Amino acid sequence: MSQRVLVLLGTKKGAFILEGDEARKSFALRGPYCEAWPLNHVIADPADGTIYATGGNEWFGPAVWKSTDKGETWTHSSEGLKYAEGEEPIKTGWSLSPGQDELYVGVEPAGLFKSCDGGVTFEHIHGLRDHPSREHWMPGGGGLNLHTIVRHPNDKEQLWVGMSSVGVFHTGDGGKSWVPRNKGTRMDYMPEGMSKYPEYGQCVHSIAMAAGMPDRLYQQNHCGMYRSDDGGLTWSSIEAGLPSTFGFPSAAHPRDADTLYLIPLNGDILGRFVPDGKAAVWRTRDGGETWQDLRAGLPQKDAFFGVLRQAMATDNLPQTGLYFGTSTGSVYVSGDEGETWFEAAKHLPTITSVETLVVE
Amino acid sequence: MAGVGHNSAAKRQDVVGEARAVSVLVLLPTALRRLFPEAPGRLELVAADVRGVIDELDRRWPGMRDRLTDSTPKIRRHLNVFVGEDRARLDTKLTEGCRVTIMTAMSGG
Numbered sequence: 001m002s003q004r005v006l007v008l009l010g011t012k013k014g015a016f017i018l019e020g021d022e023a024r025k026s027f028a029l030r031g032p033y034c035e036a037w038p039l040n041h042v043i044a045d046p047a048d049g050t051i052y053a054t055g056g057n058e059w060f061g062p063a064v065w066k067s068t069d070k071g072e073t074w075t076h077s078s079e080g081l082k083y084a085e086g087e088e089p090i091k092t093g094w095s096l097s098p099g100q101d102e103l104y105v106g107v108e109p110a111g112l113f114k115s116c117d118g119g120v121t122f123e124h125i126h127g128l129r130d131h132p133s134r135e136h137w138m139p140g141g142g143g144l145n146l147h148t149i150v151r152h153p154n155d156k157e158q159l160w161v162g163m164s165s166v167g168v169f170h171t172g173d174g175g176k177s178w179v180p181r182n183k184g185t186r187m188d189y190m191p192e193g194m195s196k197y198p199e200y201g202q203c204v205h206s207i208a209m210a211a212g213m214p215d216r217l218y219q220q221n222h223c224g225m226y227r228s229d230d231g232g233l234t235w236s237s238i239e240a241g242l243p244s245t246f247g248f249p250s251a252a253h254p255r256d257a258d259t260l261y262l263i264p265l266n267g268d269i270l271g272r273f274v275p276d277g278k279a280a281v282w283r284t285r286d287g288g289e290t291w292q293d294l295r296a297g298l299p300q301k302d303a304f305f306g307v308l309r310q311a312m313a314t315d316n317l318p319q320t321g322l323y324f325g326t327s328t329g330s331v332y333v334s335g336d337e338g339e340t341w342f343e344a345a346k347h348l349p350t351i352t353s354v355e356t357l358v359v360e
Numbered sequence: 361m362a363g364v365g366h367n368s369a370a371k372r373q374d375v376v377g378e379a380r381a382v383s384v385l386v387l388l389p390t391a392l393r394r395l396f397p398e399a400p401g402r403l404e405l406v407a408a409d410v411r412g413v414i415d416e417l418d419r420r421w422p423g424m425r426d427r428l429t430d431s432t433p434k435i436r437r438h439l440n441v442f443v444g445e446d447r448a449r450l451d452t453k454l455t456e457g458c459r460v461t462i463m464t465a466m467s468g469g
Contacts, residue, residue: 035394058438059391059464060427076395077423082431089430
């Protein structure tokens with residue numbers, strides 16, 4: 001039976017789905033879904049195809065949306081998705097991680113929730129916000145949010161989260177206790193005389209786990225690109241050869257632990273565009289030792305867009321597909337591991353997240 | 361000010377805690393009703409204050425409380441609730457036959 005690829009798009013104005021066949025040469029667009037709410041993440045549980053979306057509406061607050069029919073109909077809930085009375089209320093949902101009988105939700109202000117009933121009710125994982133460092137947590141440009149959740153594929157008790165601008169934290173006991181894991185990642189913007197390598201406070205932008213190597217993590221940071229081979233205990237710079245130390249998304253190859261994709265931008269103060277108005281995805285095939293720019297089919301003149309932290313993804317077809325969405329509402333697709341690209345959609349709202357689901 | 365009218369439901373008066381529960385007319389905004397398709401644009405219910413109205417709305421359409429209030433708890437920042445012509449808070453008391461209007465603010469981009 002032929003396979004279909006669903007490209008799940010979170011945007012500032014709802015969820016959209018691009019649907020195409022396994023050739024990935026053309027896609028049909030449907031949406032907007034979720035009442036055109038601002039969404040930060042739309043993702044599917046590959047085990048059963050359920051699609052989840054999270055974000056927050058200015059009028060009605062945060063919620064997790066759910067579709068069990070590939071996006072045709074949606075329900076929403078936020079029962080239990082709240083902090084205690086008197087605390088700053090949750091503004092929006094930022095990140096989702098379905099699977100292994102649990103759905104994790106990262107929110108702003110930074111915190112982590114879990115649903116054990118498929119997104120109907122949620123419980124706060126107190127351990128993270130009980131960490132003694134919390135009174136010192138500072139927001140990044142996008143707010144104080146928990147934007148990245150990485151799960152250990154073989155150990156349900158282990159999670160890594162990325163918070164801006166707090167850094168990477170890890171739990172080995174299912175969320176009861178957490179420790180910062182930022183050793184080796186720097187903060188270039190710290191005032192003179194203060195350490196650029198503190199225990200926490202780094203502005204992590206995204207984390208990607210290498211295929212089949214749970215101890216290998218890649219990190220795009222506000223200040224550099226890093227690799228860890230010990231589960232985040234220590235990080236080493238792998239930014240040499242890249243056009244910039246700044247960017248948001250990182251996407252690991254689904255089968256090759258040494259292959260990673262990035263989209264460096266022109267820095268944090270000049271628009272956060274692709275450098276020189278020319279779009280490129282950068283690929284390493286040796287764990288970050290060397291990098292190649294992939295440009296065929298991408299705009300090479302007057303391209304002034306960025307790509308946000310959750311807006312790049314791969315698929316799991318035999319020849320890996322890559323996908324990214326821009327701040328200007330375009331979606332670019334490669335069906336050949338990044339060698340060639342085409343614009344599969346345009347004129348969408350600002351794209352905040354891209355994920356894929358391959359179905360029969 | 362529009363009122364509920366003097367039908368039998370409107371005359372119902374109960375006591376909830378210290379405050380007297382009265383029958384009121386509630387108007388719901390379109391954007392909220394799209395999230396709860398079974399909810400009508402206007403309905404009558406019995407409550408003592410705005411918090412009681414929202415409790416009753418949530419009982420009828422589970423989840424509606426979270427859409428209207430945050431965990432402070434307060435009415436959400438970009439929503440307005442009017443009792444008659446006056447902007448209300450959760451603890452605003454209601455009078456027999458008054459109109460409770462829930463409005464979305466003219467915000468956003």
